[in-house]
Structure formats: structure tokens, C-alpha cells
């Protein structure tokens with residue numbers, strides 16, 4: 001497969017690259033190094049700018065008003081959008097818009113009116129509630145939150161952990177067990193409004209991602225009507241799984257973007273910094289680190305574009321998405337680590353973005369399915385269905 | 389295991405002599421009036437020249453005598469700051485008076501146990 005960008009793709013890449021360098025990085029230089037939000041006035045101004053560029057709502061399907069951009073091009077642009085300090089978790093500080101929750105496109109018409117369209121207009125923010133204290137790698141077995149039938153609706157009881165943004169969201173989707181005897185075929189996805197009696201955001205969970213926290217949720221006799229079921233009863237797991245697979249491609253692209261930015265910084269520093277009478281760039285030990293960075297980046301880029309290309313063509317891409325997520329998150333972590341090493345003490349400071357990338361990149365080997373689970377997905381493909 | 393949610397260290401007088409001895413680390417702090425009512429929750433981020441010391445020196449120079457403070461050294465000063473604000477809001481129904489003048493744009497809601 002040829003992954004050289006076409007001239008149209010290159011034009012968009014250049015446009016986004018200029019935007020990151022001319023609009024985002026200068027503003028970011030004035031913010032706290034752990035900031036994840038722009039000043040509201042800057043945010044509004046930049047959203048107008050991305051709208052004028054025709055790239056606002058880049059992840060929104062065309063039929064819902066998004067720009068008509070295929071997934072391969074979106075990956076190429078996502079790689080660019082991540083190339084700044086906050087870029088891994090808040091690429092361009094969200095100024096390109098988006099739904100933020102792929103599942104909500106599966107809503108029925110009434111739910112689309114209440115949730116999808118306000119989300120696309122930027123009026124509502126969602127959260128994604130899958131992981132529980134009992135585990136997140138294997139949600140089909142780990143989910144213990146129960147939903148029991150009552151009064152034309154459901155009563156939820158249980159807890160969720162590591163849920164990003166639940167305290168600020170207007171609604172979220174929450175997975176609960178509706179039939180204990182059926183394993184993965186007994187899980188249903190519910191839409192829960194903030195403020196629903198019995199739904200509590202109990203605490204902040206502080207992680208390495210000190211720019212934005214996760215939260216712990218509790219559901220205590222939380223009643224929701226049948227209208228809040230997303231998709232079909234007992235078919236929630238397919239909804240979760242599909243989203244997680246799709247998410248892995250842009251997730252990988254973000255890691256690649258940050259890796260490229262770290263690598264470029266390391267190259268520049270190595271050419272400039274001298275020790276023992278010569279430039280770092282002339283030391284073989286440093287050259288090899290840069291070579292390894294280059295290989296990690298190219299590998300991840302190749303596999304991520306391959307996964308995107310399969311998705312674009314409508315082919316199965318589960319294995320490819322797992323390989324992309326694995327190579328980009330593990331390779332990206334190595335690139336940032338080597339780039340810090342080349343920078344010496346300066347690499348450890350908050351003056352540079354490397355330390356933030358280092359912390360946040362570490363999470364990427366666990367979030368959206370840990371590396372071991374990605375390897376499991378790939379192993380299943382290699383070894384055949386006997387392991388399923 | 390959840391970390392301690394609220395700051396519960398004893399208050400110290402907000403005077404130049406006391407704050408000059410503070411560490412230069414990153415973290416969060418609270419300012420109270422003479423009666424012990426929290427009036428402000430702040431953070432010393434990585435752009436403060438000497439972290440908590442710089443921030444509290446600034447506070448001491450701007451506030452009247454009788455104010456008090458307490459600090460928590462915390463690398464995760466940002467998320468901890470948001471947490472303290474949300475806990476205060478949950479406990480008292482509002483933000484501390486000086487935070488309310490300029491609240492963070494998107495503060496979440498917590499209902500701690």
C-alpha cells in the first residue's frame with residue numbers, strides 16, 4: 001500500500017500544521033504546562049477559524065454535517081493536531097470540534113434530538129462509562145453494575161471508575177448487566193443524564209495525566225426510563241466493542257504526532273548541544289537513539305495508516321487497529337523517553353513539553369485496552385478462532 | 389485507596405515571616421479570614437518562580453492582617469485544585485468568595501461521601 005499523501009491530503013496537512021504552529025503553540029506558551037483548556041475567548045476565536053478552514057467537526061460523519069474527509073486523511077491530520085504540549089489528550093484544545101463519543105451515532109431519532117445534535121453543536125458534553133473497580137480490560141466479565149427492570153424502566157446499582165469528564169458532562173453512556181446469566185450477551189448500554197437521582201460522581205481519581213482527572217461514579221437505585229436504552233437491551237457490549245476498535249486508530253495517530261514532535265526536538269537539540277568538544281549529533285550513541293526514534297515512528301505510522309485504509313475500504317480492521325494502537329503507544333513511549341535522554345536535565349523540566357508527554361504517553365499503554373489485550377486480539381487472528 | 393479529600397492542616401498566619409519559609413514546590417493552598425472561613429483556594433503552578441512560596445508571598449502582600457493559610461505540596465496541583473473547589477462547592481453550596489469572582493470556566497460537580 002502506498003501511504004504517501006496525495007496533493008490534496010498534503011494541502012490539508014500543511015494547513016493544519018500551520019494552524020498548530022501559528023495559533024496553538026503561541027497561546028500554549030502562556031498557559032500552565034498542565035493546562036488542558038484555552039481561554040474561552042481564544043477558544044471561540046479558533047473555532048471560527050477551523051470552521052472557516054472547513055475542518056470543524058472533523059470526526060463527524062458527513063450525513064451529520066461533518067466535512068467529507070475519509071479516515072485515512074483524518075489520521076494524517078490527527079498526527080498533525082497532536083504536535084503540541086497538550087496534544088495527546090486535547091489535540092488543538094478541541095477547536096476542531098467533534099462528537100467525542102462514537103456510540104451516540106447509534107441513537108434512535110428521539111435520542112439524536114436530545115443528545116447527538118446538541119453534542120455536535122457543542123452544547124452538551126458526554127462521558128463514557130465502561131470501566132469498573134472490578135476491571136476494564138475484560139468488561140464482558142468484569143461489569144458488575146446491574147440494571148433491573150422496574151416501572152417501564154431500569155434501576156441501576158453499581159460503580160464505575162476512571163471515567164473521564166463525568167463531573168462536567170451533561171450526560172454519559174453507561175454499561176450495565178441486564179441479564180446475569182448471559183455474559184457478554186447480557187449487557188445493555190444506557191444514556192444517563194447528569195442530575196438523574198441516584199447518579200453520583202463520588203470523587204476525583206488523580207493519575208499521571210495531571211492535566212485532567214478521571215472520576216469514580218456510583219449508581220444507587222438510579223431509575224431511568226426505557227427511552228434511555230442506547231441500541232437494544234442485552235446488546236450493549238457490541239456497542240462498546242465497536243467503539244473501542246474504531247477509537248484505536250485516532251488514538252494511535254495522537255501517539256505518533258507526539259512522537260514526531262519529541263523526535264524533532266531531539267534532532268534539533270542534538271545538532272546544537274556540545275559535550276566533550278563535539279556536537280551530540282556526532283556521537284554514534286545519540287545517532288542510534290535518533291535512528292531508533294525514526295524506526296518507531298515510521299513503523300507506527302505505517303500500521304496506523306494500514307488500519308485506516310482497511311477501515312476506509314470497509315474491510316475488517318480489528319487486528320490492524322490493535323497493531324496500530326500497540327506500535328504507536330509503545331513506540332511513542334520509547335521515542336519520548338529517548339528524546340528526554342538526549343535533552344539531559346532540560347528534558348526533565350516543565351519548561352519543555354517532554355515531561356508531560358512522557359507521563360501522558362505512559363497511560364496510552366493501558367487506556368483503550370492495555371497492550372496485553374491488543375496482543376491477545378492479534379494472537380487470536382494468528383492462531384485462529386480456537387482461542388475465541 | 390482514595391487520597392485525603394479535604395485540606396485539614398492547622399491554619400497558619402499569612403505573614404511575610406511565615407510564608408518566606410515555605411518550600412518552592414508546586415501545590416495548592418487555601419486562604420481563610422480570621423474566623424477560619426475559606427475565602428480562596430489557589431494553586432502554585434509551574435509558572436510560579438518559587439512555587440508555593442511565591443504565591444503565598446503575593447497573597448500576603450495583597451491581603452489584610454489576620455488572614456490565615458495552609459498549603460499542600462502536590463505535583464498534581466491542577467487536578468487537586470479543581471478537586472478542592474468542587475469539594476468546597478459540595479460542602480458549602482458555593483465557591484469561596486474570591487474564587488466566585490472569577491470561577492474556572494467548566495467546573496464539574498462532585499457529591500463526595
Ligand SMILES: Cc1cc2nc3c(=O)[nH]c(=O)nc-3n(C[C@H](O)[C@H](O)[C@H](O)COP(=O)(O)OP(=O)(O)OC[C@H]3O[C@@H](n4cnc5c(N)ncnc54)[C@H](O)[C@@H]3O)c2cc1C
Pocket residue numbers: 128129130131132133134135136137138161162163164165207209214363366367368369370371372373376
Ligand atoms: C487517565 C485514564 C482515563 C480513563 N478514562 C476512561 C473513561 O473515560 N471511560 C472508561 O470506561 N474507562 C477509562 N479508563 C480506564 C481504562 O480503559 C482501563 O484502565 C483499562 O481498560 C484497563 O482496565 P483496568 O485498569 O481495570 O486493568 P485490568 O483489567 O485489571 O488489567 C490490569 C492489567 O493486567 C494486564 N492484563 C489484562 N488482561 C490481560 C491478559 N489477557 N493477558 C495478560 N495481561 C493482561 C494488563 O497489563 C492490564 O493493564 C481510563 C483510565 C485512565 C488511566
